[in-house]
Amino acid sequence: MTDLLLNERELRFQLYELLDTEALLQRPRYAEHDRGVFDASLTTARQVAAEFFAPHNAKGDANEPTFDGERVHMIPETKAAWDAFAAAGFLAAQHDFADGGLQLPEVVLRACMAYFNAANIASVAYPFLSIGAANLVKAFADVKLRERFLPPMLEGRFSGTMALTEPGQGSALGDLRTLARPADDGTYRIFGQKMFISGGDHELTENIVHMVLARIEGAPAGTKGISLFLVPKFLVNADGSVGLRNDVALAGLLHKMGYRNTTSTVLGFGERDGAVGYLVGEAHQGLSYMFQMMNEARIGVGLGAASLAYQSYIHALDYARQRPQGRHPNNKNPLTPQARIVEHADVRRMLLQQKVYAEGSLALCLYASSLVEDAHTATTELERRNAAELLDMLTPVVKTWSSRYGLLASEIGIQVLGGAGYTREYPLEQYYRDNRLNPIHEGTEGIQAIDLLGRKLGSRGGDGYRLFVAEVLATLLVANNDIHCAPLAALLADALGILEQVTTSLQEQVAADATLGLANATPYLDLFGRVVVGWLWLRQALLASRTLSATQGSETDFYQGKLQAAHYFMTWELASLESQARLLTDANHIAYYMRDSWF
Ligand SMILES: Cc1cc2nc3c(=O)[nH]c(=O)nc-3n(C[C@H](O)[C@H](O)[C@H](O)COP(=O)(O)OP(=O)(O)OC[C@H]3O[C@@H](n4cnc5c(N)ncnc54)[C@H](O)[C@@H]3O)c2cc1C
Numbered sequence: 001m002t003d004l005l006l007n008e009r010e011l012r013f014q015l016y017e018l019l020d021t022e023a024l025l026q027r028p029r030y031a032e033h034d035r036g037v038f039d040a041s042l043t044t045a046r047q048v049a050a051e052f053f054a055p056h057n058a059k060g061d062a063n064e065p066t067f068d069g070e071r072v073h074m075i076p077e078t079k080a081a082w083d084a085f086a087a088a089g090f091l092a093a094q095h096d097f098a099d100g101g102l103q104l105p106e107v108v109l110r111a112c113m114a115y116f117n118a119a120n121i122a123s124v125a126y127p128f129l130s131i132g133a134a135n136l137v138k139a140f141a142d143v144k145l146r147e148r149f150l151p152p153m154l155e156g157r158f159s160g161t162m163a164l165t166e167p168g169q170g171s172a173l174g175d176l177r178t179l180a181r182p183a184d185d186g187t188y189r190i191f192g193q194k195m196f197i198s199g200g201d202h203e204l205t206e207n208i209v210h211m212v213l214a215r216i217e218g219a220p221a222g223t224k225g226i227s228l229f230l231v232p233k234f235l236v237n238a239d240g241s242v243g244l245r246n247d248v249a250l251a252g253l254l255h256k257m258g259y260r261n262t263t264s265t266v267l268g269f270g271e272r273d274g275a276v277g278y279l280v281g282e283a284h285q286g287l288s289y290m291f292q293m294m295n296e297a298r299i300g301v302g303l304g305a306a307s308l309a310y311q312s313y314i315h316a317l318d319y320a321r322q323r324p325q326g327r328h329p330n331n332k333n334p335l336t337p338q339a340r341i342v343e344h345a346d347v348r349r350m351l352l353q354q355k356v357y358a359e360g361s362l363a364l365c366l367y368a369s370s371l372v373e374d375a376h377t378a379t380t381e382l383e384r385r386n387a388a389e390l391l392d393m394l395t396p397v398v399k400t401w402s403s404r405y406g407l408l409a410s411e412i413g414i415q416v417l418g419g420a421g422y423t424r425e426y427p428l429e430q431y432y433r434d435n436r437l438n439p440i441h442e443g444t445e446g447i448q449a450i451d452l453l454g455r456k457l458g459s460r461g462g463d464g465y466r467l468f469v470a471e472v473l474a475t476l477l478v479a480n481n482d483i484h485c486a487p488l489a490a491l492l493a494d495a496l497g498i499l500e501q502v503t504t505s506l507q508e509q510v511a512a513d514a515t516l517g518l519a520n521a522t523p524y525l526d527l528f529g530r531v532v533v534g535w536l537w538l539r540q541a542l543l544a545s546r547t548l549s550a551t552q553g554s555e556t557d558f559y560q561g562k563l564q565a566a567h568y569f570m571t572w573e574l575a576s577l578e579s580q581a582r583l584l585t586d587a588n589h590i591a592y593y594m595r596d597s598w599f
Pocket of ligand 1 (some may be wrong): 164437440442
């Protein structure tokens with residue numbers, strides 16, 4: 001069963017039919033590429049993922065890294081996987097040719113990452129974080145720092161982390177306490193403890209570059225006083241060679257439910273005389289810089305959840321097609337062969353639910369990645385700005401919907417297998433445990449919901465929200481004239497109307513009283529997410545409807561499946577929107593008024 005790795009046909013559909021990825025070739029940045037380059041990258045990603053990542057997914061889970069007080073030990077396959085990832089050029093894939101990169105579009109790189117996530121989410125966390133850290137260095141570090149640290153990060157000699165969380169603060173970054181004291185030579189000495197830092201220690205690379213949020217002595221309280229520092233595990237000499245150990249110590253490893261082959265570290269900075277840290281960009285602007293990495297990581301976390309959802313779906317499907325059990329209710333003859341469980345209505349329902357969540361979240365995350373791309377390389381300034389605003393508004397939805405429903409797809413996968421799903425002989429239980437992290441890290445569901453309702457919806461006069469509504473209306477206009485899609489369009493139009501009403505009502509509630517108004521932010525985000533994914537399912541249905549008549553065999557099945565799934569999503573998943581919306585517009589605050597002492 002280990003050869004089941006996403007689905008090439010699905011990824012091709014997402015990239016080249018749902019998104020017009022080939023059109024990127026018209027942009028000057030990609031003028032030297034052709035479709036073959038994109039396809040070759042995907043093929044390489046699939047091969048490297050299958051050969052170097054998938055085979056040790058279960059082994060890494062069963063043999064998590066250990067710390068003997070001096071060194072971290074982990075299974076050797078992890079290092080081979082890191083090396084293969086770096087050798088294939090994926091660490092530098094997005095970067096300029098001049099920097100040794102491949103100038104691969106964001107959306108193609110993320111589609112490649114889906115293969116790695118699907119193969120082994122824990123081992124790919126090291127390169128995933130390193131790509132984000134390198135992007136941060138590239139965007140905000142000064143030339144000297146960039147020249148010293150970026151090339152080895154892109155080559156795979158140095159890896160990277162993001163170090164935000166502390167023992168005393170997780171969601172509330174404004175309260176972080178790690179201190180940065182200016183030194184005479186223009187660098188800083190960092191003092192404090194960071195917790196939950198993924199990839200914070202290991203021996204996969206010569207050096208680890210920590211991107212650390214800290215407060216310069218005397219800086220204002222709250223988020224405005226936070227700066228960003230580059231703090232290497234080993235100091236780097238002027239000639240680029242790795243020098244003395246910096247004052248960054250591993251205090252211990254955390255033991256997790258999933259993602260076990262990723263080290264989760266507690267790091268002590270400055271337990272001796274202070275860890276040498278280099279200020280990145282300007283003082284007190286650290287959080288705004290870090291948001292670049294966090295936003296990138298939020299889409300990446302969503303994509304991780306979508307990839308695990310997809311794995312859970314195809315493994316459950318594979319099992320259901322083989323497992324004989326029981327007979328149809330109207331067949332009372334025990335002498336007839338048993339039905340395969342895929343034939344049972346309840347199992348089909350579960351598989352279809354998994355399909356709409358897995359393919360819906362994949363579509364959502366790749367769409368978001370295409371917006372990242374457009375925000376950087378779209379032809380006109382207006383297109384770039386619109387993409388950036390849409391992306392900014394949708395990021396909490398992308399992260400949260402994919403994490404919540406991706407996890408649900410993994411959970412349903414266990415149910416499809418029955419008892420087998422609960423055993424470690426099958427990968428479903430690991431997918432579930434791994435996927436359980438995604439609604440937590442990179443900002444919990446509750447924090448994303450407050451971000452959407454309290455900040456993103458109204459930012460820049462609500463442009464992002466208006467752009468989204470305009471996109472949906474444009475799709476509805478086309479779908480209304482399509483024989484298969486017109487009934488689905490009517491359902492989505494109703495859902496959009498509900499979203500509009502709820503949004504207006506909640507914005508008024510927030511303006512009147514932020515605490516009460518934000519009390520139901522999470523169910524609002526959920527409702528919002530279902531409309532967004534409903535829109536993406538309608539777009540998939542439209543493509544299927546247009547293409548079906550010209551297809552045969554497995555291609556007909558593929559598009560027929562898309563239509564059926566879109567139908568299911570619109571009728572079943574959007575059905576409860578109205579009652580959920582009423583609770584929100586009625587300002588139902590039952591949970592808020594529950595008192596601590598009544599629990
Ligand atoms: C496996 C793993 C890997 C991680 N990797 C990294 C990493 O590489 N780098 C890094 O810096 N961090 C990392 N983290 C930390 C992660 O981002 C935090 O765990 C997360 O942001 C939540 O913070 P917390 O755990 O302190 O929970 P808390 O902030 O204590 O939250 C607990 C609960 O309270 C809710 N809550 C908190 N504040 C509010 C509020 N104002 N309004 C409403 N609800 C609220 C939350 O939604 C949550 O349900 C990782 C965590 C894990 C588990």
